[in-house]
Amino acid sequence: MTRRTRLIAALDTQSRDQAEAWVSAFGSDVDAIKLGLEFTYSCGFDAVKTVSAGRTLFLDLKLHDIPNTVAHGLKSLAHVQPALTTIHAAGGTEMISRAKEALQEAFPDALRRPKLLAVTVLTSMDAAGLSEIGVSASPQEQVLRLGKLAIRAGADGLVCSAKEIAPLRDALGDAPELVVPGIRPAGSASDDQKRIMTPTEAAQAGADWIVVGRPITRAANPVHAARAIMEELATA
Numbered sequence: 001m002t003r004r005t006r007l008i009a010a011l012d013t014q015s016r017d018q019a020e021a022w023v024s025a026f027g028s029d030v031d032a033i034k035l036g037l038e039f040t041y042s043c044g045f046d047a048v049k050t051v052s053a054g055r056t057l058f059l060d061l062k063l064h065d066i067p068n069t070v071a072h073g074l075k076s077l078a079h080v081q082p083a084l085t086t087i088h089a090a091g092g093t094e095m096i097s098r099a100k101e102a103l104q105e106a107f108p109d110a111l112r113r114p115k116l117l118a119v120t121v122l123t124s125m126d127a128a129g130l131s132e133i134g135v136s137a138s139p140q141e142q143v144l145r146l147g148k149l150a151i152r153a154g155a156d157g158l159v160c161s162a163k164e165i166a167p168l169r170d171a172l173g174d175a176p177e178l179v180v181p182g183i184r185p186a187g188s189a190s191d192d193q194k195r196i197m198t199p200t201e202a203a204q205a206g207a208d209w210i211v212v213g214r215p216i217t218r219a220a221n222p223v224h225a226a227r228a229i230m231e232e233l234a235t236a
């Protein structure tokens with residue numbers, strides 16, 4: 001299957017002015033923007049709406065709570081209209097299926113409904129980090145376990161690292177939307193990310209979307225950095 005891997009720029013900032021400046025500078029140099037905990041907690045949902053107006057929005061709030069709370073939280077997103085939104089797969093089957101039902105109720109038009117993505121194992125975790133929280137499985141085993149559970153429960157896609165794309169595609173096929181952070185262009189600092197790959201590697205493995213934050217936002221010229229990643233994806 002031929003797929004075009006698209007770029008989501010993660011706008012992790014506490015400043016609405018900064019986010020607005022990035023969005024207007026990027027133009028079509030990115031396919032979508034991500035606003036997450038940092039921006040939403042600092043600036044609020046009105047700012048999320050304003051900054052993302054006219055753009056494809058990945059609203060990455062990674063909900064993880066009891067099923068009732070997650071379902072009602074997601075219903076409140078009707079006024080925001082993200083294209084993609086996240087919960088944690090570790091919340092389990094009931095939480096995921098209630099989340100899906102909530103989105104179906106809040107967005108009756110399937111074409112406008114946000115895709116529900118389940119975060120498998122954070123890309124900042126390695127085997128040692130999993131072991132610390134009592135998980136003896138390798139990151140790949142745990143991603144596969146949670147990924148299968150989440151898709152069975154109704155998630156439209158998964159957040160995983162590029163290292164797990166091939167085994168997930170083998171197990172689940174082409175349909176689940178795979179959104180892949182932990183991306184570092186060759187030579188970039190890994191920061192707090194543990195399971196990293198380059199844009200080319202993620203595209204060749206079959207990512208639908210890559211999520212890139214600091215390698216763009218901390219670059220001397222964020223527009224040039226985003227453009228370079230788009231060019232890398234186009235030739236991958």
Ligand SMILES: O=c1ccn([C@@H]2O[C@H](COP(=O)(O)O)[C@@H](O)[C@H]2O)c(=O)[nH]1
Binds near residue numbers: 034121122
């Ligand atoms: O497992 C995950 C899930 C989400 N993220 C988010 O992606 C970006 C990555 O930012 P970088 O600066 O490129 O590291 C960030 O917004 C995370 O919240 C993730 O990294 N890993």
